[in-house]
Amino acid sequence: MYCGETAPWDHFPKNLRIGEFLDPLQVIVEFFSTGQPPEQLRKLEAWRYFVVEEEYYNDPKLGPEPLLLRYDLHLRLMEAAYLKLLKFKDDNIDTQSIQPGQLENERRMWPYFPADFSGEELSDPYAILEQSFDRYPPQAYRDNLHAWLHVALSTRTDFETLPPGEIMSFYENMRRLCNGAWLIRQRESGNAIMKS
Template structure:
């Protein structure tokens, strides 16, 4: 999931920064709208997971160094761009993401990206290039954190 989702995000970002618009030959712009919806739903679900985690006052979801090593060896995909504390507990990554981009700011950015990617004009007055990169990196982090949480929950429920 993350590799495909991240590839779609990267493709979307490319249409945000160039004077071109998204229009897949066979499906038209519908696939981009689906990517928008999926990213929005992922953000909302991740935020709810984070709130549930914070509200539960349960023991930390931190994993051991040994478990991290096993995950790297056994999983087909493993994010390489998280600091150690976020790898051990991806809820920390989600918390940092939503501090930087609260949910409404996340929605607003996704909506702006959708408009720009479907337009033949990139509006750098509204979407500053540095902010585009920063938001894209934030989306990647949410996707990777959600994936880590899901993988670990699946393993936990299988035990």
């Protein structure tokens, strides 16, 4: 598929190994092994802070390494989620029907359940991914993450490169992608994380 000025190979995963390319769910599982959504979203919000403020990111003990790791994790999550979406569409899989009471059970049993989606979106996390990639195709996602990394590590904020409205729009998209990936992780991994 050719998307405007973006060549098809721009959407090709650039940060996944062959095994991960063949089984992108393992990347999604790995992403959430570094923290469940509340922690991931807190770290994302902290990253956004350094994108919009004049301060720059520098962990007192570890320097820029935690932010570089966050950048890599989000790149890999995005590419894995995109591959999952493509496979879902290529296989012409019908949306898994949600059994009566399933959403309520998940809400009760899981340690985290996204609150900002409609019932239809909660029933079909691939619709969440599709909307996310409609707004930010993979290369646009990569470009934004790269800009966020540079601005967060810079001593000045460049609102010409990243206007505040665009920062918020991309931030909300990243939140949606993270939450959609969490739903897929919980339902498809065969090893849903439950409340203790």
